[in-house]
Amino acid sequence: MSTARKLRLGPLPKTESVKLTFSCPSDLKNDLDRYAALHAQTYGEATDALALIPHMLAAFMARDRGFKKPAALRQAHKQPTNAENAFPKERL
Secondary structure (H helix, E strand, O other): OOOOOOOOOOOOOOOOOOOOOOOOOHHHHHHHHHHHHHHHHHHOOOOOHHHHHHHHHHHHHHHOHHHHHHHHHHHHHHOOOHHHHHOOOOOO
């Protein structure tokens, strides 16, 4: 593992996966292949672009404030506050 470089995408965790197919421009595929080679060189573990794409998308979405904020609001609406639990509404 090379310590000279630090990539935005760190070592890949072991996860369960679902197959998803998509098309991309050949220039993007070439860049993904180059990134995969650099990732393998940096972390000493062989990988390919297909293994990196889900992690890249997850990292992108995790940093997207516009995406995270609505998700946090949806989650807040689903969970009642402590005050709501302490004083349940009376049934009519």
